[in-house]
Amino acid sequence: MRKIVGFYKQISVANKNIFVLMMTILPFILGIGISMHKNPEMRYFGAAINISGSQRMRTMLISNFSQKIGTEYLENNEENVDSIRKLLESEVFIYEEYMEALVYGDESIKLDKNKYDNIVSEINKLLPLTDKYIEVTKNIISDPSDMESIDFIVDNSLELKDEVDKIVGLYEKQYEIEVKIQKNINIWIVIISIILTGFGFVLTKKIKQNEKFAKFDYLTGLKNKSEIYVDLKGKDVRKYSAFFIDLDKFKLVNDTFGHLIGDEIIIKVANRIQKLFEFNSVYRYGGDEFLVLRESENIDEVNLFNERLMKNIKVEMGQPFIDSKGRKHYLSFSMGIVTNNAGLKSFEKLIEFSDDLMYDSKNYPNKVSICDTVEKAEYRIELKNDTMKVMQNKEIFAKFQPIYDLNKNIKGLETLARWKHKGKIINPINFIPIIYRNGFIEEFDLYMIKHAGLIYKEIFSKNPIHNDFFYSINITKDTLYNFNINGMLSALRESPIPRDKIIIEVLEEVIIDKDVIDKLEILHEKGFKIAIDDFSAGNTSIDSLKIKYISFIKIAKSITDELIGNEYNIKLLDKLVVLIHSLDKKVVVEGVETKEQFDLLSKLKVDLIQGYYLSKPRDPKDL
CATH class of the missing domain: 1.20.1330 (f41 fragment of flagellin, N-terminal domain)
Structure with missing residues (x-):
C-alpha cells in the first residue's frame, strides 16, 4: 500500500x-x-x-x-x-x-x-x-x-x-x-x-x-403472471381490488378457427379489458384468463367504479370481435371480483379468492361474483374450508323437484342437492363450485346417487304412485370420465331405483367431449336414459342433438325467462321444439314460474314442465 x-x-x-x-x-x-x-x-x-x-x-x-x-x-x-x-x-x-x-x-x-x-x-x-x-x-x-x-x-x-x-x-x-x-x-x-x-x-x-x-406476454403486450408479485412487492393489499376474468369456452374458437385467429381475438380482448379498467394493472394470467389489480382505498370510489364496470363490461364485451377475415365472434366471460373492503391480508389470498369467485360465477346468470365486505369473505372462506368434511358429516341432503306433463300430472323427480350448514340451507349454486375446486366432485356425485337410492328404497318404493315416475340425477364430466374406477357404475347398478327409471343429466357443454359421449353411450346400453341439461344456456351445438341415445332435452331457464313478450324468442323455441320432436326426443322446459309461461309452453306443445309455478323442490316425505 x-x-x-x-x-x-x-x-x-x-x-x-x-x-x-x-x-x-x-x-x-x-x-x-x-x-x-x-x-x-x-x-x-x-x-x-x-x-x-x-x-x-x-x-x-x-x-x-x-x-x-x-x-x-x-x-x-x-x-x-x-x-x-x-x-x-x-x-x-x-x-x-x-x-x-x-x-x-x-x-x-x-x-x-x-x-x-x-x-x-x-x-x-x-x-x-x-x-x-x-x-x-x-x-x-x-x-x-x-x-x-x-x-x-x-x-x-x-x-x-x-x-x-x-x-x-x-x-x-x-x-x-x-x-x-x-x-x-x-x-x-x-x-x-x-x-x-x-x-x-x-x-x-x-x-x-x-x-x-x-x-411481458409476447402476444398482448400485457405483463405476464410472473410479474404480478414483482409489481406488488412492498404494496399495501388493503388498497387493492382484484378482478379475475375468464373467457368461457374459448377453446371452441381455437378448435374451430385455428390458433392464429384465436390469437387475434385474445389481442382484441386484452385491448378491451385495458380500456374498461382505464389502463390499470392488467395481466395475462393464462391462456384465456386475465387479472386486473386496481388501486384505490376510497370505498365510495371503489363502489362507484364497480357499478360503472358492471354496466360497461357487458356492453363492451358483448360486442362481436371481428377477425382478420371479417368474421364475427361473440364471447361470454366469467368474472370474480374481490374489493379491498373484503379485508384480505395478503395479495396471494386476494388473487386466489378472486379466482375462486370467477369459477363460482360460471354458475350464475350474470357470470359475475363479487365479494365486497369482510362478512362475505369470511363466509365464503368458511364454506370452502367446511366442504372438506361435508360428506363425512352427512350434511348434504336431497330435495326433489317434480316434473309435470301439460295436464299437470307428475311424471318424474329431479334430485337436487342441499347443504345444511350450521342451521342454514345452502343451494348448490353456492357450494358445488367449491366442491369442484376442492377436488371432491366425484365423491359428491357418488354420494348423491347412493342418497337418492336410499330415499327411493325408504320412501318412494312404498308408494304405488311413484312407480311410474322417472328419477333424474345430475352427473358431472369428471365423474363420467372416471366411472370405471370411481365406483359410479357400481353405485348405479346397486341402486334400488330401476334402471329404466333413472335419467342421467349432463350439462350441454360436456357433450362436445368424445370421451364423455362414449361413456354416456355405455350407460345408455346398460338401460339408463340420458338428458342434456341447460340446453342453449351456453354455446349450443346442433351436433349434440345428433346423438341418438339422448332421450330428453332440457331447455334452460334463461330461455324461459325471455319468452314472454318476445316474439322472436317464441318462434325460435317453437322451431327448436319441432326439431327436437322430429329427432324422437322429449322437450323439458325448466324455470317455469308463471301461469303465462305455462300457457305459452302448452301451446308450443313441449312435453314436460319444471319450475316454481307448479312446485318448488320438496322434501321426500312431502311427496
Missing part, C-alpha cells in the same frame, strides 16, 4: 488525472464487460421461456387436434381429417424441434445450447414421455382410426403439460437469479461511476429490452 501511495505522489498532475479517470472508468468498463457477457444470457432466457411456454400450450394443442381428427374420422369427414392431419403434422414437427432446441440450441430460433445442468437434467427426464408422445401422435397422423393412440395422447397430455410447466418454472427461476445479479451490477456501476450515469442509463435500457421477453 505504501508503495502505491508513494508512486501516486511521484506522478504528475496530468498523469494523476489520467490515473483517476482510469480508476473511475475501470469499474464501468468492467461492468460493461460483465453486462456484455450477461446480455446473451438475458436473450437466451427470454427465448427459452417463450419456447418452453409454447411447448406447454402445444402439448394440449396436439391433444385437441388428436381428439378432433379421431372425431372427424368417425364421422367420415375426409376433408376435415386431411386438414387436421396437416395441422397436426406441423405442430408435431415444431414440438420435436423445440424439445431438442431446449437442450442443444438452434440458431434458426436464436436459442443457444442449454448450459444449465439442472434444467437439462429435468428435460432429459421428460424425454422418454415426450418421445412417446411424439411417436404416438405420428401414429395418429398415419392412422386417424387408432383410438388407442388417441386415448394415450388425451390421458397423458395434462401430465406432460404439467411437467413442461415445471421446466418453464426452472427457466423463470434461473432468469430471476440472473436478473438480480445484473441489477446489482448496474447499481454498483452507478454509485462508483457517477460521471458515466448516462452510459449506465443506456445499458439499463438495453437490459430492460431483454427483460421484456420474459416479463
Whole structure:
C-alpha cells in the first residue's frame, strides 16, 4: 500500500488525472464487460421461456387436434381429417424441434445450447414421455382410426403439460437469479461511476429490452403472471381490488378457427379489458384468463367504479370481435371480483379468492361474483374450508323437484342437492363450485346417487304412485370420465331405483367431449336414459342433438325467462321444439314460474314442465 501511495505522489498532475479517470472508468468498463457477457444470457432466457411456454400450450394443442381428427374420422369427414392431419403434422414437427432446441440450441430460433445442468437434467427426464408422445401422435397422423393412440395422447397430455410447466418454472427461476445479479451490477456501476450515469442509463435500457421477453406476454403486450408479485412487492393489499376474468369456452374458437385467429381475438380482448379498467394493472394470467389489480382505498370510489364496470363490461364485451377475415365472434366471460373492503391480508389470498369467485360465477346468470365486505369473505372462506368434511358429516341432503306433463300430472323427480350448514340451507349454486375446486366432485356425485337410492328404497318404493315416475340425477364430466374406477357404475347398478327409471343429466357443454359421449353411450346400453341439461344456456351445438341415445332435452331457464313478450324468442323455441320432436326426443322446459309461461309452453306443445309455478323442490316425505 505504501508503495502505491508513494508512486501516486511521484506522478504528475496530468498523469494523476489520467490515473483517476482510469480508476473511475475501470469499474464501468468492467461492468460493461460483465453486462456484455450477461446480455446473451438475458436473450437466451427470454427465448427459452417463450419456447418452453409454447411447448406447454402445444402439448394440449396436439391433444385437441388428436381428439378432433379421431372425431372427424368417425364421422367420415375426409376433408376435415386431411386438414387436421396437416395441422397436426406441423405442430408435431415444431414440438420435436423445440424439445431438442431446449437442450442443444438452434440458431434458426436464436436459442443457444442449454448450459444449465439442472434444467437439462429435468428435460432429459421428460424425454422418454415426450418421445412417446411424439411417436404416438405420428401414429395418429398415419392412422386417424387408432383410438388407442388417441386415448394415450388425451390421458397423458395434462401430465406432460404439467411437467413442461415445471421446466418453464426452472427457466423463470434461473432468469430471476440472473436478473438480480445484473441489477446489482448496474447499481454498483452507478454509485462508483457517477460521471458515466448516462452510459449506465443506456445499458439499463438495453437490459430492460431483454427483460421484456420474459416479463411481458409476447402476444398482448400485457405483463405476464410472473410479474404480478414483482409489481406488488412492498404494496399495501388493503388498497387493492382484484378482478379475475375468464373467457368461457374459448377453446371452441381455437378448435374451430385455428390458433392464429384465436390469437387475434385474445389481442382484441386484452385491448378491451385495458380500456374498461382505464389502463390499470392488467395481466395475462393464462391462456384465456386475465387479472386486473386496481388501486384505490376510497370505498365510495371503489363502489362507484364497480357499478360503472358492471354496466360497461357487458356492453363492451358483448360486442362481436371481428377477425382478420371479417368474421364475427361473440364471447361470454366469467368474472370474480374481490374489493379491498373484503379485508384480505395478503395479495396471494386476494388473487386466489378472486379466482375462486370467477369459477363460482360460471354458475350464475350474470357470470359475475363479487365479494365486497369482510362478512362475505369470511363466509365464503368458511364454506370452502367446511366442504372438506361435508360428506363425512352427512350434511348434504336431497330435495326433489317434480316434473309435470301439460295436464299437470307428475311424471318424474329431479334430485337436487342441499347443504345444511350450521342451521342454514345452502343451494348448490353456492357450494358445488367449491366442491369442484376442492377436488371432491366425484365423491359428491357418488354420494348423491347412493342418497337418492336410499330415499327411493325408504320412501318412494312404498308408494304405488311413484312407480311410474322417472328419477333424474345430475352427473358431472369428471365423474363420467372416471366411472370405471370411481365406483359410479357400481353405485348405479346397486341402486334400488330401476334402471329404466333413472335419467342421467349432463350439462350441454360436456357433450362436445368424445370421451364423455362414449361413456354416456355405455350407460345408455346398460338401460339408463340420458338428458342434456341447460340446453342453449351456453354455446349450443346442433351436433349434440345428433346423438341418438339422448332421450330428453332440457331447455334452460334463461330461455324461459325471455319468452314472454318476445316474439322472436317464441318462434325460435317453437322451431327448436319441432326439431327436437322430429329427432324422437322429449322437450323439458325448466324455470317455469308463471301461469303465462305455462300457457305459452302448452301451446308450443313441449312435453314436460319444471319450475316454481307448479312446485318448488320438496322434501321426500312431502311427496
